[in-house]
Each structure stands twice: as C-alpha cells, then as structure tokens.
Amino acid sequence: MNRFFVSSAALAALLATTLPAHTEIDVIGLKKTIETSLASDYPKLDALYKDLHAHPELAFQEVKTAARLAAEMRALGFEVTENVGKTGLVAIYKNGDGPTIMVRTELDGLPMEEKTGLDYASRDKANWNGREVFVAHSCGHDIHMASWVGTAKTLLGLKDQWRGTLMFIAQPAEEIVAGARAMIVQGLFTRFPVPDAAFALHDGPFSHGTIFYRSGVGTSAADGLEITFHGRGGHGSAPHTTVDPVAIAARFIVDVQGVISREKDPTEFGVVTIGAIHGGTAGNIIPDTVQLSGTIRSFKPEVRAKLHAGIERTAKAAAAMSGAPAPDIWIAEGTKPVMNDPDVVAATAEALKTAFGDKVRASPPGTASEDFSEFASAGVPSMMFNIGVYDQERIDAARNGGPPIPSNHSPQFAPVPKPTIETGVTAMTLAVISAFDRKGRRKLER
Ligand SMILES: [Zn+2]
Numbered sequence: 001m002n003r004f005f006v007s008s009a010a011l012a013a014l015l016a017t018t019l020p021a022h023t024e025i026d027v028i029g030l031k032k033t034i035e036t037s038l039a040s041d042y043p044k045l046d047a048l049y050k051d052l053h054a055h056p057e058l059a060f061q062e063v064k065t066a067a068r069l070a071a072e073m074r075a076l077g078f079e080v081t082e083n084v085g086k087t088g089l090v091a092i093y094k095n096g097d098g099p100t101i102m103v104r105t106e107l108d109g110l111p112m113e114e115k116t117g118l119d120y121a122s123r124d125k126a127n128w129n130g131r132e133v134f135v136a137h138s139c140g141h142d143i144h145m146a147s148w149v150g151t152a153k154t155l156l157g158l159k160d161q162w163r164g165t166l167m168f169i170a171q172p173a174e175e176i177v178a179g180a181r182a183m184i185v186q187g188l189f190t191r192f193p194v195p196d197a198a199f200a201l202h203d204g205p206f207s208h209g210t211i212f213y214r215s216g217v218g219t220s221a222a223d224g225l226e227i228t229f230h231g232r233g234g235h236g237s238a239p240h241t242t243v244d245p246v247a248i249a250a251r252f253i254v255d256v257q258g259v260i261s262r263e264k265d266p267t268e269f270g271v272v273t274i275g276a277i278h279g280g281t282a283g284n285i286i287p288d289t290v291q292l293s294g295t296i297r298s299f300k301p302e303v304r305a306k307l308h309a310g311i312e313r314t315a316k317a318a319a320a321m322s323g324a325p326a327p328d329i330w331i332a333e334g335t336k337p338v339m340n341d342p343d344v345v346a347a348t349a350e351a352l353k354t355a356f357g358d359k360v361r362a363s364p365p366g367t368a369s370e371d372f373s374e375f376a377s378a379g380v381p382s383m384m385f386n387i388g389v390y391d392q393e394r395i396d397a398a399r400n401g402g403p404p405i406p407s408n409h410s411p412q413f414a415p416v417p418k419p420t421i422e423t424g425v426t427a428m429t430l431a432v433i434s435a436f437d438r439k440g441r442r443k444l445e446r
C-alpha cells in the first residue's frame with residue numbers, strides 16, 4: 001500500500017491493532033500476573049537482598065556489589081556493560097521496536113555502624129577518607145537493588161505485554177551525589193540509547209504497600225560547604241595576644257542562620273546546616289585555624305543563589321569583626337532537585353492508583369537530595385517515587401507514643417524485606433509497562 005494514501009481511518013485501525021490504547025492496559029490483570037510470578041521468584045530475591053545487606057560497599061568502591069548484579073542480569077539474558085562511571089553498570093535487553101525505558105538502582109552503602117540487631121546485619125568495614133569505618137545499607141539501596149533485579153525478571157516474563165528496550169542501570173556513589181554524573185560523563189547517553197523515560201524508586205520510613213509520588217520538584221538541591229577560619233594561635237590565658245578562630249567560627253555558626261530567617265523569603269524552603277567543626281587540641285590553647293563542614297539545601301535556583309551569597313558574606317564578616325584574615329570558603333555545587341516529569345507522573349500515578357488504590361498518594365517534596373536529578377537535567381523525562389518499609393502496627397505504635405520510627409540513615413533503619421520488595425517490583429513493573437505503552441503510541445503518532 002502506498003503510505004501516502006493511507007486514510008486517517010485506516011491509520012487509526014492500524015494503530016489500534018499495533019498497540020493497545022492506554023486505557024486498555026489491564027492493570028488489575030497485570031498486577032495479578034506479577035504477584036503470581038513474584039510468589040515463585042521471591043525466595044531468590046530475599047537471599048539476594050540479605051546478602052547485599054550483609055556486605056555493603058561505599059561510594060565508588062561497589063566492586064563486589066556491581067559484579068553480583070552484573071551476574072544476575074546476564075543470567076536473565078541482558079547485555080551488561082561494566083565500569084560505566086567507575087563501578088556503575090548498564091544492562092540492556094531488546095524486545096523488538098519501541099521506546100527505551102530506563103530503570104535505575106543505586107549500589108552504595110553508608111560509612112556508619114548498623115545497630116539493627118538483625119541476623120543479616122552488616123559487620124563489614126572499609127576505608128573512608130583514610131579511616132577504617134563500618135559500612136551499612138542504612139538508606140535501603142539494597143531494597144532498591146533487589147527490586148531492580150526482581151523487576152527485570154518480571155518484565156521478561158511479561159515480554160508479550162511490551163515492545164522496546166529495557167535499560168537497567170546500577171549507579172554508584174549516590175550518597176555523595178557523584179555517581180549519576182560519573183555515568184553520564186563516561187557515556188551513559190552516547191554509548192547507550194537515550195531513554196524515552198526513566199524511573200527510580202526510593203524507600204522511606206512509612207508503611208509498606210504505601211507509595212508516595214510527586215509531580216515537579218521532588219527533592220532538594222544539595223551543595224557542600226567547607227570553610228577554614230584563620231586566626232593566630234596562642235595561650236588560652238592571653239587572648240589579647242591572639243586572633244581566636246574558635247570564637248569566629250562560633251559567631252558564624254549562629255549568625256549564618258540569619259540568612260535563613262531574615263534574608264530568604266520565609267515561604268520558600270532553604271536549609272544551612274553546619275554538621276562538623278574541627279579546631280584546637282586543648283582547653284588552654286587558642287588554635288591557628290578552625291574548619292567547618294556543612295550542607296546547603298534549597299528547591300529554587302534563586303533561593304540557592306541567595307544562600308550561597310549570604311553564607312559567603314556572613315563568613316567574611318565574622319572574620320573581619322575579629323580582625324582576622326579572610327576565610328577560605330569552598331561551596332561545592334552538588335546536585336539539582338529531582339524534577340519529576342508531569343506527563344510521566346500523571347500516567348504512572350494513574351496506573352499505580354488502579355493497582356494499589358488509595359495507598360498511592362501525592363506528597364510534598366522531600367528535603368533530602370538525590371542525583372537521579374542528573375538524568376532529568378540531561379533531558380530524560382523522569383520519575384522517582386517512594387515506597388514504605390515498615391509494618392503499619394509499628395507506625396501506629398510510634399504515633400501513640402511508642403518507640404520512634406528509624407528513618408533512612410539511622411543505624412536502626414530496618415525495612416521489612418518481603419512486602420517492601422514485592423511492592424517495589426510490582427509498582428516498578430507497572431510503571432515500565434505503562435511507559436512502554438504510552439511512549440510507544442507517541443512514537444507511532446509522530
Ligand atoms: Zn541515603
């Protein structure tokens with residue numbers, strides 16, 4: 001048939017037979033199929049989760065973790081490329097013509113001691129900035145990895161439900177917001193396809209089965225802050241012969257909160273936290289220098305710029321008040337907010353609500369940060385959603401004055417694996433299939 005003479009009715013018929021309309025995706029039927037396949041797959045995912053949990057690795061050191069995931073994905077039939085962004089990996093699976101959908105997991109744990117008392121708790125140690133430290137998966141990236149492998153397996157079992165390319169990536173160094181950029185710099189979107197949509201999930205301290213999502217800004221921008229105040233050391237009994245950098249640092253730490261309370265629009269989000277202060281050795285010695293480390297969080301670029309300028313001005317003024325030399329100020333631009341694409345979110349949320357009902361809820365943006373933002377910044381329509389990890393009874397008990405719920409990064413953070421991973425796999429599989437359907441139709445319509 002001469003394609004220039006296809007009538008619009010014939011084209012509509014052709015489209016209708018090629019891919020189902022969005023409303024024709026049988027979400028409830030799919031959910032049942034996913035649950036059936038999970039019932040037989042879960043024991044393996046549980047073993048994978050507990051092994052990853054017991055043996056976490058730090059940012060850009062995730063060699064064994066990446067090798068483990070690479071082996072899992074190769075066994076499923078994915079084509080795996082390792083060492084993309086140092087320890088990152090890219091796993092590709094082609095299933096005919098169609099869009100490319102990306103699913104990300106993180107690989108890294110945290111430099112902290114786990115205190116959950118679980119029989120699969122981590123006792124592993126590693127080198128972190130020249131010190132030996134405990135390592136723990138206290139952010140739940142092990143939940144994400146098990147859900148990622150489970151989603152890949154489930155999608156292959158549902159191959160007749162979608163056409164296109166799966167691009168499963170395992171990203172290193174999320175906790176230092178450096179791994180996503182490292183993967184992009186090392187060719188994520190030049191050596192591999194540019195995805196039509198990208199998804200990630202993150203666990204959080206609420207009840208399992210619950211899913212939170214947000215359109216637009218989902219997380220904060222995060223920038224690092226390092227300041228060295230210079231003084232002139234001397235005897236603690238003779239401060240007049242010195243310039244005291246401890247007093248300067250103390251003044252700065254208090255005064256910089258004025259940037260938040262007096263300079264920033266009070267209706268806009270912004271945080272400056274000084275999380276570390278190092279200076280001096282003994283009570284009777286005024287040191288030469290004091291170092292501060294902090295973090296700066298914001299949602300909007302104009303607030304971010306205002307905080308940077310205010311911090312710098314306050315630090316210089318604190319030093320000048322004591323007649324000290326200008327401080328060294330280093331603001332390390334970290335990552336931007338995660339921007340959840342409104343179209344991807346609207347369609348995905350619709351599918352998730354059909355599957356999970358009122359357990360799927362829109363939420364306000366989180367104040368934490370995530371370098372999943374790098375993929376949206378590179379032009380990929382993206383969505384990150386959150387899944388809960390605790391039994392509802394435990395949440396209710398905390399609300400009624402019981403033990404508080406440990407959040408991510410707490411040494412007590414302990415997800416209930418089975419329902420959490422099952423929700424992760426089911427929700428992510430539905431998100432990906434609904435994106436294949438939608439983006440596939442758009443490609444045909446173009
Ligand atoms: Zn974290």
Ligand SMILES: [Zn+2]
Pocket residue numbers: 139140141174202
């Ligand atoms: Zn995390």
